[in-house]
Amino acid sequence: MPHPLLETRDLTVRFGGHVAVDHISCSFNAGELTAIVGPNGAGKTTYFNLISGQIGATEGTVQLNGHDITRMSVAQRTHRGLGRAFQLTNLFPDLNVLENVRLVIQSKAKRGFNMFSLASSHDDLTAPAMEIVERVRLGDQTQQVVSELSHGDQRKLEVALLIALDPLVYMFDEPTAGMSVDEAPIVLELIAELKARTDRAILLVEHKMDVIRTLADRIIVLHNGALAADGDPATVMASDVVQEAYMGRDLELADG
Amino acid sequence: MLNTILSGDLPRSKVLAAMLVAILVCLALAPFIFPGVRSVDTAARICIFIVLVASYDLLLGYGGIVSFAHTMFFGMGAYGVALSSKHMGAGFDALAIGAASGALLAALLALVIGLFSLRVRAIFFAMITLAVASAVAVLVSQLSGITGGEDGLSFKIPRALGPAFKFADIELFGVKMNGKLLKYYLVFFSCLILFLLMLRIVHSPFGRVLLAIRENDFRAEAIGYRVVHYRVAATCLSAAIAALAGALYAIWLRYVGPDTTLSMELMIDILLMVVIGGMGTMYGAVIGATIFVLAQNYLQNLLNVAGQAVADVPLLPQLLNADRWLLWLGVLFILSIYFFPTGIVGRLRKGN
Ligand SMILES: Nc1ncnc2c1ncn2[C@@H]1O[C@H](COP(=O)(O)OP(=O)(O)OP(=O)(O)O)[C@@H](O)[C@H]1O
Ligand SMILES: [Mg+2]
Numbered sequence: 001m002p003h004p005l006l007e008t009r010d011l012t013v014r015f016g017g018h019v020a021v022d023h024i025s026c027s028f029n030a031g032e033l034t035a036i037v038g039p040n041g042a043g044k045t046t047y048f049n050l051i052s053g054q055i056g057a058t059e060g061t062v063q064l065n066g067h068d069i070t071r072m073s074v075a076q077r078t079h080r081g082l083g084r085a086f087q088l089t090n091l092f093p094d095l096n097v098l099e100n101v102r103l104v105i106q107s108k109a110k111r112g113f114n115m116f117s118l119a120s121s122h123d124d125l126t127a128p129a130m131e132i133v134e135r136v137r138l139g140d141q142t143q144q145v146v147s148e149l150s151h152g153d154q155r156k157l158e159v160a161l162l163i164a165l166d167p168l169v170y171m172f173d174e175p176t177a178g179m180s181v182d183e184a185p186i187v188l189e190l191i192a193e194l195k196a197r198t199d200r201a202i203l204l205v206e207h208k209m210d211v212i213r214t215l216a217d218r219i220i221v222l223h224n225g226a227l228a229a230d231g232d233p234a235t236v237m238a239s240d241v242v243q244e245a246y247m248g249r250d251l252e253l254a255d256g
Numbered sequence: 257m258l259n260t261i262l263s264g265d266l267p268r269s270k271v272l273a274a275m276l277v278a279i280l281v282c283l284a285l286a287p288f289i290f291p292g293v294r295s296v297d298t299a300a301r302i303c304i305f306i307v308l309v310a311s312y313d314l315l316l317g318y319g320g321i322v323s324f325a326h327t328m329f330f331g332m333g334a335y336g337v338a339l340s341s342k343h344m345g346a347g348f349d350a351l352a353i354g355a356a357s358g359a360l361l362a363a364l365l366a367l368v369i370g371l372f373s374l375r376v377r378a379i380f381f382a383m384i385t386l387a388v389a390s391a392v393a394v395l396v397s398q399l400s401g402i403t404g405g406e407d408g409l410s411f412k413i414p415r416a417l418g419p420a421f422k423f424a425d426i427e428l429f430g431v432k433m434n435g436k437l438l439k440y441y442l443v444f445f446s447c448l449i450l451f452l453l454m455l456r457i458v459h460s461p462f463g464r465v466l467l468a469i470r471e472n473d474f475r476a477e478a479i480g481y482r483v484v485h486y487r488v489a490a491t492c493l494s495a496a497i498a499a500l501a502g503a504l505y506a507i508w509l510r511y512v513g514p515d516t517t518l519s520m521e522l523m524i525d526i527l528l529m530v531v532i533g534g535m536g537t538m539y540g541a542v543i544g545a546t547i548f549v550l551a552q553n554y555l556q557n558l559l560n561v562a563g564q565a566v567a568d569v570p571l572l573p574q575l576l577n578a579d580r581w582l583l584w585l586g587v588l589f590i591l592s593i594y595f596f597p598t599g600i601v602g603r604l605r606k607g608n
Pocket of ligand 2: 044045046087173
């Protein structure tokens with residue numbers, strides 16, 4: 001019996017009169033990869049922002065591992081086990097690849113307030129950072145400044161930061177957007193590897209249906225900010241809501 | 257060894273390394289190489305301003321935080337030493353207590369200002385510091401019973417730091433072994449230690465977090481760093497070190513007053529020194545402070561000489577009049593910022 005790691009209850013946010021996320025109640029279990037789909041502007045990223053705390057909820061709560069985290073800061077939620085990779089690449093542009101990842105490991109080790117030792121002397125932080133950099137195939141570019149990386153490599157690093165955080169709940173927001181056909185599989189493989197960890201929950205916002213088909217255990221559909229469908233992939237994809245929600249752009253759905 | 261002392265931050269440019277070594281040697285041997293009251297005084301000022309500017313760089317260059325209260329913190333250390341020496345009498349205990357309480361108060365005030373304003377937005381912090389610093393400056397000049405008002409306070413320091421105290425009956429290279437010399441080296445070594453300490457801090461795990469926050473505070477928070485806490489901590493550190501620099505300045509001058517420690521002009525000087533030297537480099541503070549203090553002290557002389565040299569040419573002597581030194585200083589800064597937008601250190605490192 002899987003237990004919910006993450007649960008949102010009536011989670012809502014209004015921007016002026018516009019309800020971007022509308023009373024979404026949903027729970028996410030350990031060992032499960034949930035794909036979140038919906039047309040552009042459906043509220044997927046905003047839903048993520050509410051969960052990870054970048055935006056405060058107008059209404060409703062977020063529970064992580066049975067604790068209410070609705071009022072917590074972003075950093076607190078991160079330490080509780082929420083991790084997020086961003087739709088728009090969001091890195092430390094003037095630092096090098098290794099340092100980007102090392103900073104995450106350092107945060108996890110809670111050594112940020114260590115003021116009198118040399119950062120470079122903490123080998124126990126550098127070593128795992130190096131390992132992750134290699135896992136995302138950036139091993140040749142450890143010393144490269146991030147702003148000089150190709151878009152694809154920046155996307156890989158974006159994923160690397162999340163893997164370095166190793167949260168209880170992984171949140172990927174279109175991780176392969178804009179990646180070339182030979183680069184995307186590297187990221188998808190990494191996500192597939194994470195799926196093998198039965199004590200983690202994975203949330204994946206994704207447009208590409210072939211990806212969803214191979215990875216997802218479950219699909220939820222957002223439409224105009226509300227939860228429009230929720231279930232196993234085959235059922236949801238066949239449902240009317242999905243057909244409607246994707247009207248006009250359902251090619252991806254149809255032939256994956 | 258050198259690597260450890262410099263916290264792994266080697267100059268990474270031959271010219272820069274040469275400049276730094278030259279400055280270090282000149283400051284270390286100033287009383288012997290440049291005897292004379294005025295030049296030793298300039299050397300001591302350079303030492304103190306290096307620390308003051310570096311502590312501002314810690315905030316601005318590493319933390320990305322703009323503050324206008326740095327001279328206020330500087331002044332708290334200076335007034336701390338002056339007041340304790342006045343009330344406890346001249347003594348090393350008075351100096352230590354004054355410096356420590358000045359630094360502590362500066363850190364506490366920075367904490368309060370930081371907690372109030374850094375939660376909102378970094379720009380709000382700049383405005384609050386401006387307001388608080390102006391208020392404190394007014395307060396200091398009004399409370400003349402305690403602070404000496406606009407006249408400031410002169411005070412006595414331990415005899416061991418005065419010219420009357422001879423600790424050896426010899427002259428080394430024509431320099432008397434007296435308390436004045438000891439005082440110079442007290443300033444020099446304190447500043448050296450404080451500078452190396454800051455160099456260490458910026459290369460510590462904490463320093464890396466500051467860099468991360470400066471680069472992208474949104475993501476820094478998302479990977480688990482409470483941005484506000486780090487910004488506040490950097491503010492407190494920077495304030496405490498500025499106060500210690502202020503304490504040294506007061507000890508050196510045996511005087512403290514609003515003009516020497518609290519003025520807005522001084523604040524602008526600090527900003528200029530950081531920018532000219534190169535923000536976020538620490539070594540920029542060394543270069544910036546040295547050039548600035550030298551220019552401030554010797555530009556007038558230089559102009560005098562130049563003015564006399566062209567005495568027969570029309571117009572030029574008027575332009576090179578020593579009274580125009582401030583104008584020329586301004587021109588120098590505009591040129592240096594135009595040609596070295598990343599500061600001298602940034603420029604030298606890129607050249608490699
Ligand atoms: N901070 C904000 N202020 C006002 N409106 C916002 C804000 N953030 C999001 N919105 C609005 O909320 C709606 C949902 O946006 P969101 O980015 O969550 O969509 P999405 O499902 O992630 O779309 P996409 O597939 O394009 O990434 C949009 O109409 C957007 O304009
Ligand atoms: Mg989105």
